[in-house]
Amino acid sequence: MQTIRGFRDILPEQIRIWQKIETEATGLFKAFGFEEIRIPVIEKTELFARSIGETTDIVEKEMYTFADRKGDKLTLRPEATASIVRSYIQHKMYAVDPVRKFYCIGPMFRRERPQKGRYRQFYQIDVEVFGVASAYIDSQLIFLLNELFRRLGLTGLSAHINSLGCPECRPGFQTTLLTLLESKKDQLCGNCLRRMNKNPLRILDCKSPECKAAISDAPATIDHLCRECSDHFKIVQSTLEKQGVDFKVDNTLVRGLDYYTRTAWEILTTSLGAQSAVAGGGRYDGLVQELGGPETPGIGFAIGFDRLAEVMEQLEKAPDPDTVDLFIIALGEAAMEKSYLWYSELNQAGIRTEMDFRGKSMKALMKRADKLNAAQVLIVGENELERNAVVLRDMGTKTQVSLAVDTLVENLTRKMTQSNETG
Numbered sequence: 288m289q290t291i292r293g294f295r296d297i298l299p300e301q302i303r304i305w306q307k308i309e310t311e312a313t314g315l316f317k318a319f320g321f322e323e324i325r326i327p328v329i330e331k332t333e334l335f336a337r338s339i340g341e342t343t344d345i346v347e348k349e350m351y352t353f354a355d356r357k358g359d360k361l362t363l364r365p366e367a368t369a370s371i372v373r374s375y376i377q378h379k380m381y382a383v384d385p386v387r388k389f390y391c392i393g394p395m396f397r398r399e400r401p402q403k404g405r406y407r408q409f410y411q412i413d414v415e416v417f418g419v420a421s422a423y424i425d426s427q428l429i430f431l432l433n434e435l436f437r438r439l440g441l442t443g444l445s446a447h448i449n450s451l452g453c454p455e456c457r458p459g460f461q462t463t464l465l466t467l468l469e470s471k472k473d474q475l476c477g478n479c480l481r482r483m484n485k486n487p488l489r490i491l492d493c494k495s496p497e498c499k500a501a502i503s504d505a506p507a508t509i510d511h512l513c514r515e516c517s518d519h520f521k522i523v524q525s526t527l528e529k530q531g532v533d534f535k536v537d538n539t540l541v542r543g544l545d546y547y548t549r550t551a552w553e554i555l556t557t558s559l560g561a562q563s564a565v566a567g568g569g570r571y572d573g574l575v576q577e578l579g580g581p582e583t584p585g586i587g588f589a590i591g592f593d594r595l596a597e598v599m600e601q602l603e604k605a606p607d608p609d610t611v612d613l614f615i616i617a618l619g620e621a622a623m624e625k626s627y628l629w630y631s632e633l634n635q636a637g638i639r640t641e642m643d644f645r646g647k648s649m650k651a652l653m654k655r656a657d658k659l660n661a662a663q664v665l666i667v668g669e670n671e672l673e674r675n676a677v678v679l680r681d682m683g684t685k686t687q688v689s690l691a692v693d694t695l696v697e698n699l700t701r702k703m704t705q706s707n708e709t710g
């Protein structure tokens with residue numbers, strides 16, 4: 288049996304990098320005042336259709352949607368924002384405090400064509416802020432991403448930002464854009480033609496070379512912003528400059544989800560081939576209200592966990608597995624019986640102890656201790672038990688001491704804790 292196409296196992300050797308990322312990310316999020324939230328993997332299809340947008344690639348062709356046994360239409364979550372907004376509204380979180388900051392880590396599902404950096408089950412590290420309309424939060428989230436990547440030692444990433452306007456100024460921009468698109472109709476791909484009247488903004492980031500050429504002189508959203516959106520975007524940029532965050536204003540950045548207003552951004556890498564976005568996000572000031580909640584601004588981003596891990600893998604070897612503090616060599620049944628109890632107690636005391644139960648020879652077990660990189664080996668044989676003293680061998684210095692059986696666990700725990708503290 289094999290995994291299905293686009294789905295994969297993340298093996299222990301890879302997980303070490305994932306854990307490093309997760310530890311760094313959650314530490315940073317906590318320092319910035321974010322709380323963890325966990326949401327279901329399955330939701331009503333309608334939630335995603337209404338928030339992400341009926342004419343987006345995700346909703347039109349990438350969702351895993353099915354009818355359950357009662358015929359309810361359900362979908363495996365393709366992203367986390369819609370569910371977190373649903374949760375914010377469902378639990379009336381705004382009634383206690385409209386300002387809430389969340390992070391959420393978990394798998395998402397999109398039926399895209401699999402390739403390097405693109406999977407059908409992938410993971411996101413998602414961050415959302417509710418209740419703050421100020422542009423400083425836009426800058427803060429981009430700064431936060433930048434800081435996380437800096438701490439992880441990543442270089443060569445670039446932040447692309449844009450402003451998509453609001454319901455006040457976007458219709459005017461769309462009209463101007465449509466005029467141009469009408470005149471270029473014969474040069475646009477089928478997908479763009481279909482979207483022209485429903486979602487013209489998306490045409491700005493069509494990857495087809497013909498479409499790109501046809502709209503090379505397309506108007507930029509930032510030249511059609513209303514006063515408020517324009518001031519907002521200026522504050523975002525000047526704050527990022529003051530904080531020393533490198534960024535580029537990118538007029539073609541429109542994002543693949545329809546809920547965005549004002550600031551939108553992506554963090555791009557050149558090291559993953561076609562899949563260049565490691566993270567993406569933006570403001571969605573109308574979404575809470577659209578899904579039935581009170582008027583509440585929202586903003587957030589998601590990092591592609593798989594992609595970030597792949598960029599990290601290119602930079603560094605996975606961290607070594609935790610080292611084994613003690614390997615117990617038990618020779619014979621009686622030794623095994625005694626040693627098993629010590630082994631459990633030592634693990635319980637937090638000493639990373641290993642033991643082999645296959646009844647192998649002393650030579651084979653020493654080899655295994657070496658392979659596991661054990662710092663110390665405890666040798667327990669029939670003779671040692673008779674003499675009530677077992678042998679502890681330091682694998683680094685190759686010296687041995689004899690330890691009394693009665694006080695063995697306390698003695699070892701003390702020794703190991705001391706050497707872990709000094710080492």
Ligand code: HAM
Pocket residue numbers: 365366367368397399404405406407408409410411413414415543544564565566567568569570586587588589590591592593594
């Ligand atoms: P998104 O741009 O669709 O945004 O996804 C965010 C990130 O998830 C992408 O930049 C990419 O790194 C990763 N990603 C997306 N699809 C795949 C895939 N098939 N395989 C591997 N990685 C993938 C969102 O999902 C928004 N919910 C972000 C957001 C949060 N906006 C506001 N709040």
